[in-house]
Amino acid sequence: MTSRLPATMTHVRKALVGLALCAAFAVHPVLAEEIVFKDQTGRELRLAKPAERVVSIVIPMASTLIALDGGTSKLVGMNPTAKSAITQGILGKIFPQARDIASDVTSPSFVPNVEALAAVNPDLVVQWGSEGEDKVAPLVNAGLNTMLILYGTEELTRDYMTMAAKAIGRPERIGQLVDWRDSVQKEIAAKVAAIPEDKKPRVLYLGRALTDLRASGTKGNYTEWSVELAGGRNAAAELAGTVSINKEQIATWNPDVILLNAFEADLDPNWVYNDPIVSLTNAARNHKVYKLPLGGYRWDPPSQESPLSWMWMANLLHPEIFHYDLRAQMKQAYKTLYNYDLADADIDGILWVAKQGDATDYQQFKTR
């Protein structure tokens, strides 16, 4: 590793000299392309030209970048956890070349490996702004263009997606995606506004279930926010942040619907039906236990596919009001996002039809 560094550095230096020469002799339009923006922690970034070699240390941003660019050519490094999600999920099938993208540039817990980063020679690195200065300083000190983003709300998500689109020189892609998010969100919110509070099911989203049981309050938590958008009430609203709970607490809340996370691969609705306590909740008795789908990314956190996640939730929480043709919507979205024609079998896999096709109201998502 160390022996490779000097070579890489000379390489970088040569490239920089080359770049400087180009800039000196270039005609004005090239200079006019300079991209200047502030990231979500207020730091100013200047890119001489749209980034062409981007590394995402942030996990969901990898698939978002692929969607924004419509391909994998600009993504040169990502988090190992993002890579495993891509290679195991549908994105690996759509973009087989994603399997060759470096994932040694960071530890899964966002600690950058500066030498591995230098080796892929990125012109933009995306990192969390909330993980502490120690995970940012090595990037900045190595002279890498670092864009810091924040997690939690739909506004932040749209903002950083827009920022990323601008940075990679695809501003024309983002307008469409933000409009889509906006229109679906407003459409759902308008219909939900007419639903009286007592007609909204109480929904418990379990962010972890297999070892630790975890649930979250609504503030600052995206999935819980999505539940409320789709006309549910967060059964765990009394919690502050994401915390461990016990089964007795679940029994006390007695949720009408239980949503299981897409992070734990071994978790499926049978976990609920086989548990002596959780199987006695309203949700289990009425067979309203659903695992969140895993598409281009997991549908629990914010991603380019969030509107699909809202439609899925709205259709399940209020089947009498929402009638999204999710399969058609997914086909359309995947065409736009990844230029890919989803097969019916792909959709069944993403929606876990084999695991939860028999759940209440899940019939609507099956092929007709």
Place this chain on the structure above:
Amino acid sequence: MSSVSEGLAVSRRSREWTRTTLVFAALLALFFVSLLVSICAGRFGVPVGRALALVWQGATDPSRPLTAMDERIVLLVRAPRVLLAAMAGAGLAVCGAALQGVFRNPLVSPDILGISQGAAFGGALAIMLGIWGLPLIAMVFLTGMAALVAVGFLARVDGRTETVTVILSGLVVSSMFAAVVSLLQFVADPESSLPAIVYWLMGSFASATWERTLIAAPGLLIGAALLWSLRFRLNILSLEEAEAKSLGAKTERERWLVFGLVAVIVGSQVAVSGIVGWIGIVIPHAARLLVGHDHRVMLPASIVLGATFTIIIDTLARTATAAEIPLGVITALVGAPIFAVLLRRHYRERSSR
């Protein structure tokens, strides 16, 4: 004259016995009260009468199918959890008491031999590899024992082991395993295995089921019983080395017997409930204060007190808020001040002697 002083000695001894009996009666009463309160308390409202009736039914007719929520809460969630907490607390306390005796050092706790960290390594590795259930417990137990064996080899110089080398070797092995655990956390998937490892390392009885309780029970109960059977030996081992040897004790072999039993207890406990701190260090001190240094009474007092303390702490952890409060937080918050007070009293008594 001599018969008078003999009479005085007898009456003093009998007074001491009455005092000890009273202390034990109080401790046992406190234990049973905390047991009952703990069974009746929880986030899910079950009336006290109903909860006690359910326990009675569960004890008299254990094969009856449980269909209602309150039945399952009391008999499948609370009962195994309370029993596991009690056994784990008793086990940790008696381990601490025995080790403090063997090392003649009041600051020793079961963590000192590296067993907890070794066991933690096994658990973290199992979680990383996606191993759950019985195999995880087996792995935890084996790595806990492996840590002890490593300490044994390290501490053995020229065919014999000194107490101080055991403590230092324990420290070395403990830090080694702690470092490997950190390494595992570093490479663990932050969205799946990392939170699981962190949660498990923090220590909790939240995942207690009858299955887990029954898996841990033999190690905890047999280990504690065997340590108690060594109470006379512990009295001798807690003397100066030369003095103990002159009384015919095979100090080294007996010491390792104690360490082995401690590994069995701590391994069983960590396997099902993660690392639980403070109990092994605070409870023996409290027991010593109540009944004195004689291991014949100090060990049982530690057992009862450890069980009671852990039940109370765990009840707080699961009932105080909608969220589970990490056990380690409460044991440290409650344990550290108690320990400070005990230490001060201990040294004041010693200096006034």
